[in-house]
Amino acid sequence: MTQLNTFRSGPDETGHFGIYGGRFVAETLMPLILELNEAYEASKKDPEFAARLSSLLKHYVGRESPLYFAERLTEHFGGAKIYLKREDLNHTGAHKINNCMGQILLALRMGKKRIIAETGAGQHGVATATVAARFGLPCAIYMGETDIERQKPNVFRMKLMGAEVVPVTSGSRTLKDAMNEALRDWVTNVDDTFYIIGTVAGPHPYPQLVRDFQNVIGEEVRRQIMDQEGRLPDTLLACIGGGSNAMGLFHPFLDDEDVDIIGVEAAGHGIDSGQHAASLKGGRPGVLHGNRTYLLQDDDGQIIEAHSISAGLDYPGIGPEHAWLNDTGRVNYVNATDDEALEAFQLCCKLEGIIPALESSHALAHLKKIAPNLPKDHIIVVNLSGRGDKDIFTVADALGVEL
Amino acid sequence: MSETRIDRRFRALKQEGRAAFVTFVMAGDPNQETAFRIMQGLPEAGADIIEVGMPFTDPMADGPAIQQAGLRALASGTTLKSTLSMIREFRKDNDDTPVVLMGYYNPIYSYGVDRFLEDARDAGVDGLIVVDLPSEEDEELCLPAMKAGLNFIRLTTPTTDDKRLEAVLKNTSGFIYYVSIAGTTGAAAPKASDVAQSLQRIKNATDLPVAVGFGIRSGAQAAEIAEIADGAVVGSALIDRIAAAENDDEAVRSVMELASEISAGIRSTVKH
Numbered sequence: 001m002t003q004l005n006t007f008r009s010g011p012d013e014t015g016h017f018g019i020y021g022g023r024f025v026a027e028t029l030m031p032l033i034l035e036l037n038e039a040y041e042a043s044k045k046d047p048e049f050a051a052r053l054s055s056l057l058k059h060y061v062g063r064e065s066p067l068y069f070a071e072r073l074t075e076h077f078g079g080a081k082i083y084l085k086r087e088d089l090n091h092t093g094a095h096k097i098n099n100c101m102g103q104i105l106l107a108l109r110m111g112k113k114r115i116i117a118e119t120g121a122g123q124h125g126v127a128t129a130t131v132a133a134r135f136g137l138p139c140a141i142y143m144g145e146t147d148i149e150r151q152k153p154n155v156f157r158m159k160l161m162g163a164e165v166v167p168v169t170s171g172s173r174t175l176k177d178a179m180n181e182a183l184r185d186w187v188t189n190v191d192d193t194f195y196i197i198g199t200v201a202g203p204h205p206y207p208q209l210v211r212d213f214q215n216v217i218g219e220e221v222r223r224q225i226m227d228q229e230g231r232l233p234d235t236l237l238a239c240i241g242g243g244s245n246a247m248g249l250f251h252p253f254l255d256d257e258d259v260d261i262i263g264v265e266a267a268g269h270g271i272d273s274g275q276h277a278a279s280l281k282g283g284r285p286g287v288l289h290g291n292r293t294y295l296l297q298d299d300d301g302q303i304i305e306a307h308s309i310s311a312g313l314d315y316p317g318i319g320p321e322h323a324w325l326n327d328t329g330r331v332n333y334v335n336a337t338d339d340e341a342l343e344a345f346q347l348c349c350k351l352e353g354i355i356p357a358l359e360s361s362h363a364l365a366h367l368k369k370i371a372p373n374l375p376k377d378h379i380i381v382v383n384l385s386g387r388g389d390k391d392i393f394t395v396a397d398a399l400g401v402e403l
Numbered sequence: 404m405s406e407t408r409i410d411r412r413f414r415a416l417k418q419e420g421r422a423a424f425v426t427f428v429m430a431g432d433p434n435q436e437t438a439f440r441i442m443q444g445l446p447e448a449g450a451d452i453i454e455v456g457m458p459f460t461d462p463m464a465d466g467p468a469i470q471q472a473g474l475r476a477l478a479s480g481t482t483l484k485s486t487l488s489m490i491r492e493f494r495k496d497n498d499d500t501p502v503v504l505m506g507y508y509n510p511i512y513s514y515g516v517d518r519f520l521e522d523a524r525d526a527g528v529d530g531l532i533v534v535d536l537p538s539e540e541d542e543e544l545c546l547p548a549m550k551a552g553l554n555f556i557r558l559t560t561p562t563t564d565d566k567r568l569e570a571v572l573k574n575t576s577g578f579i580y581y582v583s584i585a586g587t588t589g590a591a592a593p594k595a596s597d598v599a600q601s602l603q604r605i606k607n608a609t610d611l612p613v614a615v616g617f618g619i620r621s622g623a624q625a626a627e628i629a630e631i632a633d634g635a636v637v638g639s640a641l642i643d644r645i646a647a648a649e650n651d652d653e654a655v656r657s658v659m660e661l662a663s664e665i666s667a668g669i670r671s672t673v674k675h
Contacts (some may be wrong), residue, residue, distance in 0.1 A: 023539045025535055026560075027558045027559060031562045187464060187585060287507075300483060300510060301459075
């Protein structure tokens with residue numbers, strides 16, 4: 001499918017990255033995703049679409065986000081030079097809005113009248129509720145009951161912006177079930193509803209279009225690091241649940257073979273404990289939510305519940321392009337446990353005055369393992385994909401602090 | 404492809420002048436033994452074709468009734484292997500009622516497509532309905548299934564337009580399952596007059612029998628559908644009987660009671 005000299009040409013016409021991806025959906029949805037694909041391809045050729053998106057990203061989202069030299073983290077580890085890509089400074093506090101802004105413009109272009117989305121940590125739900133409010137479309141956000149409990153501030157944010165937050169009580173009551181329920185809504189409301197998927201997963205063209213809308217992260221980093229250092233970084237680091245912040249950072253660098261790329265999955269209580277969200281290290285290929293990818297599953301092909309302290313990484317799958325990049329070896333996928341992420345979370349608060357999202361803390365956690373042993377002119381860019389205000393209750397609880 | 408039990412059954416029913424009563428029950432619901440008793444009893448209660456659900460943790464096209472049935476089945480230890488064993492048992496006393504396995508792709512993919520097709524055929528399965536395999540993914544299972552002599556039965560829906568219908572009909576056999584509304588299983592029934600129009604469109608494009616499902620709950624509703632279609636599929640209503648039953652014996656009795664009522668409704672529509 002891919003030309004031999006590039007990692008950036010996927011997916012192929014049928015939505016495959018190697019054996020991964022595809023369009024594994026019920027027939028009812030098939031015409032809708034074909035229509036979406038057509039609309040998306042047409043939008044790419046429309047300069048007005050690009051101009052409108054770019055203007056909104058600048059004036060509404062607040063892009064570009066800074067690439068910040070983390071001086072004290074760098075000193076602390078005493079090795080590589082650490083930069084943080086400040087996606088936490090975007091409006092709504094995470095990278096998720098980059099994709100939501102792109103998708104809602106597509107929805108408007110397609111004449112859709114209603115928005116639905118799934119959310120885990122609530123970051124994608126908040127970002128979706130935000131753009132729905134901005135453009136005056138009614139919006140329903142599916143969220144697992146368990147997640148509603150551990151992400152109360154985000155639930156309230158969504159409601160303030162007029163979204164209906166629908167508690168999902170089926171299955172494990174987390175992100176994967178919220179996605180099932182959103183798909184059921186879509187199957188039922190095919191005429192007027194646009195489904196804004198929050199990560200680089202789902203049936204084709206979602207993995208591609210979400211990636212393309214997130215690519216702004218990596219494209220900015222390329223320009224910014226050239227300005228600040230006059231060269232490309234040596235290492236990129238990002239956390240991975242579904243993998244949209246990582247894909248956005250990685251994709252513009254995939255063909256720069258000197259750039260070492262590392263994705264960090266959530267190891268929960270440890271891979272051996274069985275309670276984790278590391279689909280690549282602890283799972284095997286399967287088919288769920290419209291695509292083939294690595295999944296946490298038992299011997300009978302039943303999906304196993306993921307575990308992570310971070311609700312946003314608590315998903316038993318991973319975007320199909322990551323699955324492919326894993327198999328080709330272009331990206332190195334590692335993992336960090338709940339405890340390691342918590343430690344990195346606190347370190348970033350104390351040394352940099354930045355409260356990182358628990359999701360992003362998994363990427364930060366890997367610094368400890370590599371930064372000290374790298375030379376001082378080695379440049380690492382970490383995607384600080386979101387801010388951690390939403391996580392303070394979870395962190396307090398984990399640290400045994402009563403608020 | 405050689406003739407299957409499904410082809411033979413529809414041919415016989417055509418001569419009889421009536422539509423098929425197609426039942427859906429979940430393997431292992433509420434437990435493996437009771438599910439087997441229900442399956443065994445269905446032909447006598449009037450079922451012409453039995454669809455057996457393969458439980459899956461994430462049934463994204465199913466409503467609450469079938470979701471719960473799947474969870475009960477998984478809790479009772481049901482696996483794809485035990486589902487195939489149940490059908491093998493069923494075949495010991497019944498060699499003519501067609502059996503169709505219905506579910507999602509991942510458990511089959513995990514089992515291994517080639518091994519699954521071989522074991523399913525050996526167990527006495529006649530056809531497959533896999534909800535998350537549209538015609539775009541025919542190479543995964545549809546084409547190998549046809550080669551193995553199993554009918555690959557496709558869902559068509561109100562969103563399947565004329566252009567798509569051609570692709571949807573292309574590699575399908577046995578019968579066409581027309582999902583009468585855009586929605587999940589167990590949702591409200593559509594008006595028979597709306598269904599009739601859509602059916603005509605499908606009939607113009609294929610000679611295969613067309614069965615209609617989603618939302619049929621009573622003998623009277625089934626009779627309405629039987630007037631216009633080649634088959635009426637009933638699933639969630641039967642499963643609700645299992646969910647409401649206080650014990651296993653009652654579950655069996657209650658399912659047979661509703662199946663008999665629906666069967667009578669369908670059999671009242673014989674056209675000569």
